Amino acid sequence: GESVGLHLPTLSVQEGDNSIINCAYSNSASDYFIWYKQESGKGPQFIIDIRSNMDKRQGQRVTVLLNKTVKHLSLQIAATQPGDSAVYFCAETQGGKLIFGQGTELSVKP
Amino acid sequence: NAGVTQTPKFRVLKTGQSMTLLCAQDMNHEYMYWYRQDPGMGLRLIHYSVGEGTTAKGEVPDGYNVSRLKKQNFLLGLESAAPSQTSVYFCASSYGGKRDEQYFGPGTRLTVT
Numbered sequence: 001g002e003s004v005g006l007h008l009p010t011l012s013v014q015e016g017d018n019s020i021i022n023c024a025y026s027n028s029a030s031d032y033f034i035w036y037k038q039e040s041g042k043g044p045q046f047i048i049d050i051r052s053n054m055d056k057r058q059g060q061r062v063t064v065l066l067n068k069t070v071k072h073l074s075l076q077i078a079a080t081q082p083g084d085s086a087v088y089f090c091a092e093t094q095g096g097k098l099i100f101g102q103g104t105e106l107s108v109k110p
Numbered sequence: 111n112a113g114v115t116q117t118p119k120f121r122v123l124k125t126g127q128s129m130t131l132l133c134a135q136d137m138n139h140e141y142m143y144w145y146r147q148d149p150g151m152g153l154r155l156i157h158y159s160v161g162e163g164t165t166a167k168g169e170v171p172d173g174y175n176v177s178r179l180k181k182q183n184f185l186l187g188l189e190s191a192a193p194s195q196t197s198v199y200f201c202a203s204s205y206g207g208k209r210d211e212q213y214f215g216p217g218t219r220l221t222v223t
Contacts, residue, residue: 032210043114043200043214044153089152093210097168098143098202100152 012107019080021104023073023090030092035064035075038103039086047075047088082108111136114215116201122221123191131186131218133201139213141206142184143168144176146197147217153200159184160206191222 013019025033031052036044050057050064050073057064063076073090087103114135123129133142140161145153145168155168159178173195175187184203188195198219202212 034211036214041217043202043216046211046213049211091152097155097158098153098210098212100154102150102152 009102010105010107012109013080014109015080015082017080019075019077019084019106021075021077021088021090021106023075023101025071025073025090025092027092028068028071032093033064033066033073034091034093034098035062035073036089036091036100037084037086038089044089077106080106080108082110084108113137114201114203114213116199116215116218118218119216120219122223123188124223125192127191128187128189129191129220130188131199131201131220133184133186133203133215134182135184135201135203135213136182137203137213138181139203139205140181141204141212142178143202143204143212144174144184144186145200145202146170146195147200148197156186156199191220193222196220196222 034049035047037047038044048059048064050066055066061078065074085108087105089100089103091098091100117132143158144156147153154170157176159165162181165176177185198217200217201215204212
């Protein structure tokens with residue numbers, strides 16, 4: 001069946017450190033993956049995406065890595081800032097539908 | 111552009127009452143979606159639409175109905191609300207096809223007593 005899950009429900013990092021949020025997926029047919037950030041009281045906000053024909057994609061301070069061999073996805077945030085505190089969801093998409101993981105709460109300590 | 115908007119932002123219903131949640135998008139997106147989000151869980155797809163006049167069931171469709179009479183609007187209806195439908199509801203839209211990035215609205219917090 002289809003499922004997307006996260007290894008850790010919470011992550012606490014020091015301001016300025018790098019953060020790594022992990023995600024496992026089970027459907028090897030998934031061809032598109034997205035990371036969303038959700039701040040308290042708001043809707044999810046797109047961060048970065050990656051297609052299955054890539055293994056790495058970089059944005060501004062964020063990098064997504066895709067390892068299809070072990071069906072693993074990670075989000076790396078460089079120089080984590082207090083404004084990065086939020087819940088991060090990975091999602092896989094097939095046929096226009098998104099399947100979300102449970103989310104990881106990132107807490108940034110000053 | 112306003113993006114994706116939802117009304118109302120908050121609502122309290124009594125068991126058995128009905129209501130409609132409205133979602134509007136001004137990005138000319140083909141696809142629209144309704145999700146619910148419960149504590150400790152990710153978003154779950156209720157219903158979706160791949161174009162004006164079309165609707166389809168998602169993961170948790172029971173107790174909900176939807177309509178997409180206009181391309182820019184997607185309505186979610188609860189005919190007889192139940193406490194189990196207490197949740198935060200999010201609408202989203204996307205271009206569809208190969209462009210799967212979904213844009214989300216701010217959410218509607220619904221409480222059913």
